[in-house]
Amino acid sequence: MEQPDDVWNWDSGMAPDCEVEGGIAAPIDTHGVRGKLTPDAPLAKLVWFKAGGHADWLFEPADLEDLKLFLERLDGDLPVMALGLGSNMIVRDGGVPGVVIKLGKPFAGIELGDDHTLVCGAGAHGILVASAARDAGIAGMEFMRGIPGTVGGFVRMNGGAYDREVSDVLIDCDVIMSDGQCITLPAVDLQYTYRHSALPEGAVVVRARFQGEPGDPEAIGAKMDEIGAARENSQPLRTKTGGSTFKNPPGRKAWQLVDEAGCRGLRRGGAQVSEKHTNFLINVDDATSADIEGLGEEVKRRVYEHSGVMLEWEIQRVGRP
Structure with a gap:
């Protein structure tokens, strides 16, 4: 019986090449590794915005020693990014290169x-x-x-x-x-x-x-x-959001600057500035990550034009555009 593409024999000690956007990901030596390694893994379901591309690889280690062994096997050959709840992150639509590490129970x-x-x-x-x-x-x-x-x-x-x-x-x-x-x-x-x-x-x-x-x-x-x-x-907790979008400038409140620039409820594609708290962006209609990030950049532009303050992102933006 033919195996699915995302399943392999761990005893062989080598995960297969993974086709990803922009080329073929390098094979990974998995000899002795006990955790779950998934190629071309969708990340949207793992982040609060529920948007974004795939990871070249997603690794969920069995325990601390398993994580150490896995990273020893990588030997710095691929970029590594840790992922928690995904509450403060935009995963761009082109996906994340290298390996995303998801730490579980x-x-x-x-x-x-x-x-x-x-x-x-x-x-x-x-x-x-x-x-x-x-x-x-x-x-x-x-x-x-x-x-x-x-x-x-x-x-x-x-x-x-x-x-x-x-x-x-x-x-x-x-x-x-x-x-x-x-x-x-x-x-x-x-x-x-x-x-x-x-x-x-x-x-x-x-x-x-x-x-x-x-x-x-x-x-x-x-x-x-x-x-x-x-x-x-005060916050739109029951929506697809990423938490506070911008850092508070010294002596100022980001939400107030956004509101004063007329951005409350502003939309781009399926993304919107929250009307409940203007320092939150929300996914209201199947937004892409490009919608969300583009909306944030538009908010920054309008705030700068209105107040002369250049807001800085607090949300992490990772991956390929």
């Missing part, structure tokens, strides 16, 4: 450390981190209730909400480099600025350690509820 653990610390896997959701801290009487991490994403993305992007960000609480993180080497980076080495870090290209965050302080679980829970209600009331 084996990387989502949360453990209580010494002195009011939490040790969190990169796949742990922000709301679960905040809830674990609450249950342990650890204050200072309530803001993660308001970040739609996973720890790996928080660490890379210095994620933040409600006047706090990851750089305020991160002790260090464990990352797997593109050659499979596992290293620990203290927070100071990440050189955090607003929504940016110096994490090396191709490095995959697998674990992070956060420092909290003693707190009352009831008071922590009340603050989390307040954050949750504020998000529900």
Whole structure:
């Protein structure tokens, strides 16, 4: 019986060539690898916008050792990109070259450390981190209730909400480099600025350690509820969106600049500026990623013409146009 194109014998130690737009992806040595490797994998279903192209390869490692082995096999020959919840990302319609790493349940653990610390896997959701801290009487991490994403993305992007960000609480993180080497980076080495870090290209965050302080679980829970209600009331959470689109310029609010430039409800193709929160773009009618990104660029242009402020993207835009 003939096998489907996306299935092969792992014992052979080599995945087949994959036909992708622009050429043939190089074969990947999979000898000893236990995770799931998929060629030409659709990514739209994995990102909040529900739009975009395919990854040349999508790898879902079985565990930490499996990820290290896989990256050793790659030996830096292909670009690598980690993908969390896909909540802050536009995957362009031409797809993503190289390998996209999707960390699942084996990387989502949360453990209580010494002195009011939490040790969190990169796949742990922000709301679960905040809830674990609450249950342990650890204050200072309530803001993660308001970040739609996973720890790996928080660490890379210095994620933040409600006047706090990851750089305020991160002790260090464990990352797997593109050659499979596992290293620990203290927070100071990440050189955090607003929504940016110096994490090396191709490095995959697998674990992070956060420092909290003693707190009352009831008071922590009340603050989390307040954050949750504020998000529900002000943001278009039940739509196909990507979170905050633009960074807040110093001393200004991006949403206000967008609104003042007359962009509330502005459309391009199937994409629209949210009427509920103007720093959110939403997919309202089978938008392509080109629709979404093009709308964002038009908003930037109009804001600059109106106020002289050039907005910067907060959402990551990845892949081939």
